[in-house]
Amino acid sequence: MKNSIRIERAVKRISQQELAEAVGVSRQTIYAIENDKFIPSTELALKLSAYFGKTVNELFSLD
Amino acid sequence: MDSNKKLLLLPNCFQLVGWIVAAAAAVCLVCTLLLSKTPFLESLAAVLGTVGLVAGLFLVGFSREKTEDEFTLHLRVSSALTALLVVFFLWILNTIVTVFLVRFLPLEVFGPIEIALDCLTGFVAVFVLYLVLFKIRLAHFNKKSAYEE
Numbered sequence: 001m002k003n004s005i006r007i008e009r010a011v012k013r014i015s016q017q018e019l020a021e022a023v024g025v026s027r028q029t030i031y032a033i034e035n036d037k038f039i040p041s042t043e044l045a046l047k048l049s050a051y052f053g054k055t056v057n058e059l060f061s062l063d
Numbered sequence: 064m065d066s067n068k069k070l071l072l073l074p075n076c077f078q079l080v081g082w083i084v085a086a087a088a089a090v091c092l093v094c095t096l097l098l099s100k101t102p103f104l105e106s107l108a109a110v111l112g113t114v115g116l117v118a119g120l121f122l123v124g125f126s127r128e129k130t131e132d133e134f135t136l137h138l139r140v141s142s143a144l145t146a147l148l149v150v151f152f153l154w155i156l157n158t159i160v161t162v163f164l165v166r167f168l169p170l171e172v173f174g175p176i177e178i179a180l181d182c183l184t185g186f187v188a189v190f191v192l193y194l195v196l197f198k199i200r201l202a203h204f205n206k207k208s209a210y211e212e
Contacts (some may be wrong), residue, residue: 020130024132025130025132025133025134025204026128026129026130026132026134026135027206027208027209028134028135028201028204028205029132029133029134029135030208031207031208032134032204032208033203035207037115037204038134038137041133043122044133
């Protein structure tokens with residue numbers, strides 16, 4: 001599973017901490033997702049997509 | 064995440080209490096065993112120290128982190144599973160070696176107390192290994208994410 005969270009975060013010019021606070025998780029969680037160490041739940045994926053104004057399919061894709 | 068709020072975990076403040084209890088029990092255990100010369104005190108210190116140490120570590124292991132989310136839950140579950148597997152294989156190895164030693168070497172056969180102690184040690188070993196793995200992994204991700212800001 002690939003994702004474009006890091007790119008979207010760079011576009012918005014926000015830190016991992018700011019994104020983590022916005023979606024209600026820890027900074028470690030954002031790091032783990034960006035580095036493909038952890039696949040988020042549907043709930044968190046939806047929160048991230050809502051935050052970036054993208055669909056889940058645009059943020060996450062299969063390898 | 065809502066699902067994590069349903070987890071049966073103690074509040075975060077219990078972590079500090081747990082560390083204090085565990086440290087005090089460990090110091091008490093070591094000091095009494097080193098300094099005491101009466102068997103009664105030694106036994107009392109061994110029991111109280113061990114129970115205090117395990118109780119303290121229990122508080123640490125089952126208290127919420129400052130931010131308890133689905134990734135923390137993932138780390139908890141994977142650490143518990145790894146700990147269970149490691150101790151399970153060690154237990155098998157221990158059983159095989161013990162049976163081999165008893166069967167082929169002139170060693171004393173273990174009684175029920177030793178067997179019970181082995182079981183307890185196994186259970187505590189799972190918990191301690193879970194705690195160590197969980198804390199190491201959490202610290203690892205904490206450090207890595209701090210660099211990536």
